[in-house]
Amino acid sequence: MERRKKNLAASIGGWSARHRWWALLIWIAFVAVTTFAGNAVGTEKMKSYESLNGDSRQAGQILDEANYKDVASEVVLVQTRTGSLTVTDAAFRRAVMDVKSAIEATGQVENVRTPYDEQPSPVTADRRTTLVQFDMKGEGATAADRIEPVLDAVAGVQGSHPDLRIEQAGGASANKMIGEAIDKDFVRAEQLSLPITLGILLAAFGALLAAVVPVALAMTAIVAATGLLAFTSQLLHVDSATSNVMLLIGLAVGVDYSLFYIMRAREERAKGLGKRRALEIAAATSGRAVLISGITVVVAMAGMFLTGNGVFMGFAEGTILVVLTAVVGSLTVLPALLSLIGDKIDARLIHGTVRVATRGRVTWRRVLGVRGGQSRMWAAILRPVLRHPLVSVIIASGLLVALAIPALSLKTGPQTIDDLQGDYAIAQTFKRIDKAFPGGTEPAVVVVRADDVTTPEFTAKIEEFKRQALATGEANEPFYVAINPDKTVAKISIGIKGSGIDEVSEHAVHTLREKVIPATLPGAHVTGGTAASMDFNDQLSRTIPLVFGFVLLLAFILLLISFRSLVIAIKAILLNLLSVAAAYGVLVLVFQKGYGDSLLGFHSIGTITDWVPLFLFVILFGLSMDYHVFILSRIREAYDKGMRTEQAVTVGITSTAAVVTSAALIMVAVFATFATLSLLTFKELGIGLAAAILIDATIVRAVLLPASMKLLGQWNWYLPRWLGWLPQLSHGEAEIEEETAPAEREPVLVG
Incomplete structure (x- = not known):
């Protein structure tokens, strides 16, 4: 008898279903303990200098340790x-x-x-x-x-x-x-996200309990992860925006993972299988897809650690915690809940009475024409795609390349007062001050440390610095010097020419660092808005190749191990890169070129916030793997049961249509709420994420993926002989009815 392949997700899900009360109690205790303990410890927010890089960070750290009075x-x-x-x-x-x-x-x-x-x-x-x-x-x-x-x-x-x-x-x-306005924005966005998510889930399931369970699981995962963050932040401090990012990602993946699981369990029950068997299959198939997807998302997020920037590293810390917690919850407490609830998961309120009924509901399964676990609407879309795969690939690829072309002119810039969109009088005041006193609102700050900065000799050096700096014609008044209580640090503020974000200001900082300071105050450091932006960009230019290489390489290895196919792994990477590039193109068209700015209620400033492209790449690459892994798992499952590639593609995509459509709509809706915020940066994030997920779930997954698999045929499953040692992972125990004889099945190519 052939030995069954190991399936970790199936083992965990099976234990949780059999010991449902223990699984539920452990989860509740875990959430409670992490929450209370986290609140007791408190999240350690990063110090101001920890968000900086290079020379600016050194200056900031000296200032932080100099015991200056905190003055507004x-x-x-x-x-x-x-x-x-x-x-x-x-x-x-x-x-x-x-x-x-x-x-x-x-x-x-x-x-x-x-x-x-x-x-x-x-x-x-x-x-x-x-x-x-x-x-x-x-x-x-x-x-x-x-x-x-x-x-x-x-x-x-x-x-x-x-x-x-x-x-x-x-x-x-x-x-x-501004702070109060932005806080209200975030509260509104969060208040919109939950009811929108719940509404889409109601449409997906047609049952209140089935809609509430994913949201409840996602929120408890977010709460628990926030508690864990309090402990990890003691070692790696986090930015205050980390909690907002955790909510965004946690809600998206937490709900998606529950969707995958619940939909599969319901599908198997609809086939007439018993509750226990349906849960076993859901754990072995969707549970495994959740595990692979979660690990891939974690790998993508971990790439931000390589940036060396405190804000990105804090984002990585928070998102990894919330994704891991969501995965653990999906694999443990979710099967326990489904085992406990049983068929009542399909219950809806009818005239004040809870009934289990399916007729007459308007759900995605009805809209998409789902019958026998497969969507007739998506089957109709797939037919011409699979009938003309080359034409489909050319058209879909051409469309995405056309969207991606504007990304070649992507221009980044730091956040300035122009980032604040809306009727804020104080923003106009800052602009008037900066116009009247260039560099006055964002001066260069020179920090110098010595045994005593108040001695006549050192005072003379500071005066000589002022004279030479002003003599360059690139610096101007106002000029201020602040001494710390120990008289060991002098903080020199000096205005610089330019807008603070242009080449004129950057050249002024270079002049101070490379000419004036070495001649007058050797060993001094320069910070300030312009200098910090320059150092940040320099740091990113050095680390972006590392981040991209790390994420792509590890994602490739994970996919190779999961699906034992060199072609599948390479193609998944290429398709994800294509969808990310298209999202970049949309960003440039909307926020850099200004197309549709009046519709979205903002004014283009001609640049994209400098940290947004890298952050979008990491987030999008991780999240887009949700759908890819889920669909490919279903395709591989069908293929392993004896179906030919084309038939397996059809079954895999049509059977996951309702889940992918619902999951994509939830992500698009949640991300789109961020486009309503006052800060242009968050508008960019919202539109960029929403556009990419929409592109990924439609053009990529519905056209490019099936068409390319049809063209490649048996080459989809190619694995070189020298990789034959890779572990063979189970793709589930689902009973898929074979429509072709085993003799007709395509062989796996081994080179």
Whole structure:
């Protein structure tokens, strides 16, 4: 008797189904313990310098260790609207002094500086614009909580001087106005995601319980993973946005994995199999697909560790935890739940009574014409594809290549105030300040450390640095020096020419680093917005090949082991790369070229946020494997049961149509909600992810995959002889009815 091949997912699922109460109790205890323990420990957020790279990171780390007082600095722009009023006129001076008196009266500010003080605040060359500078009292981290009275005071002065523009901006006021708006955006997106997901699941299953179980499992996985993050973050600190990314990915994969599992169990029950046998088959087939898919997603996410950037590494940490937790939940608690619930999973409320009924429901299975576990609608689509595979490949590939061509002109840039879309007055204030005082809002920050930076000799060096920097013509006022309490670190702030994100500003930073600093303050480091962006881009240019190579190589190895086919593994990589490239093209067309910007409610700034392309590649490559592995597993299962390749492709795709359609719609809907956020970066992420998943689940999986498999025929299963040692993994125990004689089955090619 032939020995059965090992199937880890089937073993785990079988144990959970047989010991359902133990499996449920262990899961509940796991979620509870990780949640309470995680809350007790607390998630360790990364320090500001940990998100930086290169010279900027060194500067940031020195500043972090220098014990500078945490100060929130603010400015009030005072600018003539019309006429010839200047800072020397009495009306202008009166307005400036009114600002000073009003903000000091709040009791929340200190160190107020005006153009009329001994150390004056800056004034433009035409004398029509100046700044009133001040610091908020108390800790800078909590200044946003105390800024409201100051904002009201400035608004009151503006009302008394209509001929002048009097507007406030700064870190605290930005956090108050913009931060609250963005927080509301995320809350709205999260509130939209859950009901949309639940609605699609109701359409997919036509049963309330079947729709609730995947969402509940996904949410408990997210909660548990968040608790685990508190422990791992003690070793690798995370960015505050990590939890949002975990919600996005966790909801997508958690629901998808449950969909795969539940749909297969229902399908086997519909064939007349017993509950236990249906669960065994679901565990051996969909459970195994979930395991392979989860490992592939984890591998893709792990690629972000190679970037060396703290934000990416934190994203990798969080997403790996949530995917692993979702996989564990799908393989353990889900079969236990299905074993406990039984056929009541199909129950729906009818006139206040729970009934198990299927007739009359409008579900995807009806819309897609699913009969006998296969979709007649997708079968109708596949017929011409398989009848004319070469034409289908040429047309589909041509369409994706056409979408990908714009990606060749992809241009990235750092996040700036322009990233904030919508009617935010403070954004316009920042732009006016930057226009009046170039480099003033994003100056270069030079950090130098010594035994004593206040000695006459060192002070002279700082003065010489200022002289030479200004003499280059690439730096300008304002120029400030701040000394730490131990007098061991000097933080020098100096304005630089350009917009802060253009070549002019970048050249100014290069000049400071390569010419001025070596001649005056050797060993000093430069940070600031421009410098940080430059160092980030330099780091990415070095590590992107490593990330791409790591993800592609390990995904290839996983697929090769899973399906014992060199061709399947190579083709999966190529198809995924094609769909990612097409998504990049869509990003360029929409956000760089501005097509459809009015429809989506944003204004193009001509660039894509610098970290988005790499993040999209990693996320998309991982998530798109969900469908590919699921469909290929079903195709391989059919092939292993004796079907010819073309027949196995038809059965595999038509039998998974309802699941793939539902899973794709959920991901597209969840990701699309991010397009409603105020930050352009999140709009890019939302549209990019939604477009890629839509392309992947339709053009790639419905046309390119089957057509290419038909063209390759028996070569799909080619495995060189020297790889014959690879383990033979089971693709399930499903009883698939053979429509062709075993003698007609194509042989596996071995080279």
